[in-house]
Amino acid sequence: xxxxxxxxxxxxxxxxxxQPQAGKFIKLNTNxxxxxxxxxxxxxxxxxVERGLGRYPDPLATAFRARAAEVLDVEPDWILCGNGxxxxxxxxxxxxxxxxxxxxxTYPSYILYRTLAQIQGAKTEEVVFEPDWSxxxxxxxxxxxxxxxxxxxxxxxNSPSGTVISPERVLELAERLxxxxxxxxxxxxxxxxxxxxxxxxxxxxxxxxSLSKSYALAGxxxxxxxxxxxxxRGLVKIKDSYNCDALSIAAATxxxxxxxxxxxxxxxxxxxxxxxxxxxxxxxxxxxxSQANFAWCTHPDRPLKPLYEQLKANRILVRYMDYPGWGDGxxxxxxIEEQIDAGLQVMKTLL
Amino acid sequence: xxxxxxxxxxxxxxxxxxQPQAGKFIKLNTNxxxxxxxxxxxxxxxxxVERGLGRYPDPLATAFRARAAEVLDVEPDWILCGNGxxxxxxxxxxxxxxxxxxxxxTYPSYILYRTLAQIQGAKTEEVVFEPDWSxxxxxxxxxxxxxxxxxxxxxxxNSPSGTVISPERVLELAERLxxxxxxxxxxxxxxxxxxxxxxxxxxxxxxxxSLSKSYALAGxxxxxxxxxxxxxRGLVKIKDSYNCDALSIAAATxxxxxxxxxxxxxxxxxxxxxxxxxxxxxxxxxxxxSQANFAWCTHPDRPLKPLYEQLKANRILVRYMDYPGWGDGxxxxxxIEEQIDAGLQVMKTLL
Numbered sequence: 001x002x003x004x005x006x007x008x009x010x011x012x013x014x015x016x017x018x019q020p021q022a023g024k025f026i027k028l029n030t031n032x033x034x035x036x037x038x039x040x041x042x043x044x045x046x047x048x049v050e051r052g053l054g055r056y057p058d059p060l061a062t063a064f065r066a067r068a069a070e071v072l073d074v075e076p077d078w079i080l081c082g083n084g085x086x087x088x089x090x091x092x093x094x095x096x097x098x099x100x101x102x103x104x105x106t107y108p109s110y111i112l113y114r115t116l117a118q119i120q121g122a123k124t125e126e127v128v129f130e131p132d133w134s135x136x137x138x139x140x141x142x143x144x145x146x147x148x149x150x151x152x153x154x155x156x157x158n159s160p161s162g163t164v165i166s167p168e169r170v171l172e173l174a175e176r177l178x179x180x181x182x183x184x185x186x187x188x189x190x191x192x193x194x195x196x197x198x199x200x201x202x203x204x205x206x207x208x209x210s211l212s213k214s215y216a217l218a219g220x221x222x223x224x225x226x227x228x229x230x231x232x233r234g235l236v237k238i239k240d241s242y243n244c245d246a247l248s249i250a251a252a253t254x255x256x257x258x259x260x261x262x263x264x265x266x267x268x269x270x271x272x273x274x275x276x277x278x279x280x281x282x283x284x285x286x287x288x289x290s291q292a293n294f295a296w297c298t299h300p301d302r303p304l305k306p307l308y309e310q311l312k313a314n315r316i317l318v319r320y321m322d323y324p325g326w327g328d329g330x331x332x333x334x335x336i337e338e339q340i341d342a343g344l345q346v347m348k349t350l351l
Numbered sequence: 352x353x354x355x356x357x358x359x360x361x362x363x364x365x366x367x368x369x370q371p372q373a374g375k376f377i378k379l380n381t382n383x384x385x386x387x388x389x390x391x392x393x394x395x396x397x398x399x400v401e402r403g404l405g406r407y408p409d410p411l412a413t414a415f416r417a418r419a420a421e422v423l424d425v426e427p428d429w430i431l432c433g434n435g436x437x438x439x440x441x442x443x444x445x446x447x448x449x450x451x452x453x454x455x456x457t458y459p460s461y462i463l464y465r466t467l468a469q470i471q472g473a474k475t476e477e478v479v480f481e482p483d484w485s486x487x488x489x490x491x492x493x494x495x496x497x498x499x500x501x502x503x504x505x506x507x508x509n510s511p512s513g514t515v516i517s518p519e520r521v522l523e524l525a526e527r528l529x530x531x532x533x534x535x536x537x538x539x540x541x542x543x544x545x546x547x548x549x550x551x552x553x554x555x556x557x558x559x560x561s562l563s564k565s566y567a568l569a570g571x572x573x574x575x576x577x578x579x580x581x582x583x584r585g586l587v588k589i590k591d592s593y594n595c596d597a598l599s600i601a602a603a604t605x606x607x608x609x610x611x612x613x614x615x616x617x618x619x620x621x622x623x624x625x626x627x628x629x630x631x632x633x634x635x636x637x638x639x640x641s642q643a644n645f646a647w648c649t650h651p652d653r654p655l656k657p658l659y660e661q662l663k664a665n666r667i668l669v670r671y672m673d674y675p676g677w678g679d680g681x682x683x684x685x686x687i688e689e690q691i692d693a694g695l696q697v698m699k700t701l702l
Contacts, residue, residue, distance in 0.1 A: 191572060243434065
């Protein structure tokens with residue numbers, strides 16, 4: 001006999017990418033940023049520690065909202081801050097998707113969406129990308145197996161593919177959808193374009209951002225949502241009162257304030273991304289052009305799981321992903337040049 | 352037309368205690384600790400910043416679990432860490448209480464429980480404390496309005512009263528209850544006794560702890576749950592993968608490691624608590640004996656809302672609480688001696 005809700009008992013926990021706490025790895029498996037964050041981050045954290053941690057933090061992270069609003073050209077009340085963009089996903093899920101309701105998302109994509117739906121006891125519909133990684137109108141269907149979707153999620157750029165759906169197409173999809181569309185832009189800072197400007201055009205469009213990748217702050221846990229203010233007001237009811245701590249609010253504010261640092265960091269990653277893609281293609285892999293900080297590598301004949309394991313034995317950690325009914329591949333994060341060169345070198349000896 | 356689930360639209364947001372971000376207040380309204388945390392906390396934070404924030408944190412906060420297990424005399428897999436004990440409450444609520452299910456808790460108590468149930472679309476039953484602040488067997492009734500409770504919560508020590516239910520009685524209640532019992536021990540470090548040892552005796556008993564109060568780390572957001580490992584394993588499915596950030600894990604580990612600091616801090620607060628209670632009684636208030644870091648003050652004839660407002664105008668912030676159908680009072684946190692003396696002085700001039 002269990003006290004848990006039956007669907008919680010029935011589900012499996014989501015397994016995040018390996019985070020080895022010991023040992024020296026070239027870690028290219030969870031799309032972390034290999035460069036340090038802005039030096040202003042350390043100063044902001046030290047200032048909070050100096051001021052003291054005894055008081056509760058600002059429930060709405062006002063300082064971050066004010067500065068981010070300027071940087072992103074929106075109003076502060078269009079921004080909701082979260083304990084990582086994972087929490088933003090959790091909050092939107094709880095707001096829109098109840099037991100037995102339908103969540104729609106693309107496939108293959110971030111596998112966490114399914115887990116979040118399972119926690120809610122919700123149904124899921126996975127709309128498979130077209131062979132050219134475009135998205136058909138099936139993504140906007142009014143229902144699936146008798147259920148209207150309550151929320152749709154599009155990862156853009158997508159993981160593991162690194163491909164994008166254009167803002168024009170996203171707007172079209174949102175207009176047809178019967179429900180809100182969460183555009184998960186965790187990787188948007190590495191892309192040519194993004195969907196921020198669409199939020200003002202259609203209240204169904206919400207854009208989630210993360211400071212883990214482009215701001216090199218995965219350890220901090222800070223993400224945010226941009227949506228119209230009536231949507232933000234509804235979502236605020238669901239978040240924990242003090243969901244962002246005093247250190248992360250100050251650090252995130254300092255990070256988003258330093259756009260020059262982010263731009264320099266981005267330029268380095270884009271250059272190394274080309275190097276990674278060229279190198280992997282040279283080794284016989286099929287590699288998609290990427291607009292994110294990773295590359296998706298498949299191989300015409302070589303089994304990839306053993307290769308992943310051999311790489312790991314050589315202290316090089318990449319992400320092996322196997323999507324049931326779809327296929328497998330290696331998702332390799334863009335590290336610094338030396339890491340990518342070392343990874344390619346080892347790969348060469350293994351092939 | 353709204354996209355939100357109907358019960359989210361219908362509910363009001365929880366209003367946390369005021370957190371003035373500007374202006375100089377003697378802040379005695381949200382039970383923060385007026386003393387600094389252990390000096391080891393600042394060192395631990397600096398070490399993490401030095402090591403870098405680019406990597407995702409340890410999903411299970413292993414370092415904290417290991418050290419806390421030693422301090423609390425449990426096993427590490429009996430501990431679940433959260434982004435404040437508010438997140439622990441949220442996780443347990445999502446695990447056990449679904450739409451239309453019943454949550455039972457005591458009244459008057461922490462008003463957040465009701466909000467958490469509302470987010471779930473759940474029903475609530477408030478079992479009123481007896482006049483002597485004991486808890487009758489009604490708290491263990493098999494059902495209420497045709498619904499069996501799925502989770503019961505007992506704040507112990509209770510807020511706003513500062514009173515406690517003895518561990519013997521808590522065990523008795525848990526044995527009779529048809530559902531898990533979450534003992535919210537946010538204030539237990541200021542009490543004479545606690546319910547930690549009961550967790551091994553009955554899998555229904557779960558104990559939530561916070562580092563906000565006794566460890567003076569409200570700004571950090573760190574709390575944890577102690578429960579039997581099969582319960583922890585179920586709850587882990589629900590939490591966000593990286594729900595605790597790298598800074599808070601290191602800081603919390605350093606804090607719980609420094610039990611001498613906590614004990615010294617506690618002794619100071621208990622001494623000042625007596626001073627506060629004596630002072631308020633001297634001014635004509637009825638003040639309950641408290642086992643927490645605050646005192647609950649009612650007055651036989653004086654209206655308290657205007658007094659709260661006059662205190663605020665004098666830059667002294669206490670918590671005015673008005674429980675519908677029950678009564679109102681001032682909940683005053685134990686500050687440092689000088690703050691309490693200043694507060695009592697102002698109060699005297701106002702009465």
